[in-house]
Amino acid sequence: MGMTIMRRVKFNAGHRLFRHEGKCQFFHGHNYVADFYVTGPETDAVGRIIDFAQLKALLKGWIDENWDHGFLLNVEDENGLNAIRMVEPTKYFVLPYNPTAENMARYLLDEVCPSVLNELGVQAVKVVIWETEESCAEATIDQDEKREHSLFDAFQTDSFPTGLNW
Template identity: 45%
Template structure:
């Protein structure tokens, strides 16, 4: 059984060495669906987790790190230099090319375990919509 919370954010990126237009700086209105599962049973009132807990833990992280900023691969030195030339530009350096797949994997494997460390809940799947027509799903092994 899963409890699913949807969150939204806006962010820019570019796909380093992409063969088409995604190699340019551009942005998306992302939607992320967090699929939470209890590592034990439902809580005393019959929930996997209160939806507000998922929002309260994940939305501040997203707003601080990704929302209205640029997500760039740490090896993309040209994009980093260009974005750092803009005063107060929010920039998040990712250890991989910021594809939808890699953003979802980062949330699943890096962010979620830290944000839910003190609970008996884990994120089993991330669904990340990059556009109205394109999304990725990543799940735990």
């Protein structure tokens, strides 16, 4: 039986969307909510995949240090980066792409979660970013793709039984 837990982290951050054709091209901010869905192969002696407090400390710790009360900007947004660097003190984080809710969820799932959960035997399988109460985006790890990839990898190795007649 698979089990998944979810931990919610709230934070405030500003951003602007590089090359946006509307009002989101301007600096503005949101009260974000990030939902982290985490799974593991088994529960511990207490019956947990991971302690919620430990999950909070790791994920909220990363967000507090890097994103909370800061500005998220696209690495290609030279104008935005130059403007934000002129403010002292300032806190900003440069993403490899536009800081949309979709890309923020993807970055947390692909980059942050593996680095902070790496040694705990658990894996984030979905991250949902709520930009407003009515709008969210989610990034998920597709389990079917992982199974197909694993099967494909098996074909690329000598792990199949020998002597099969095709």
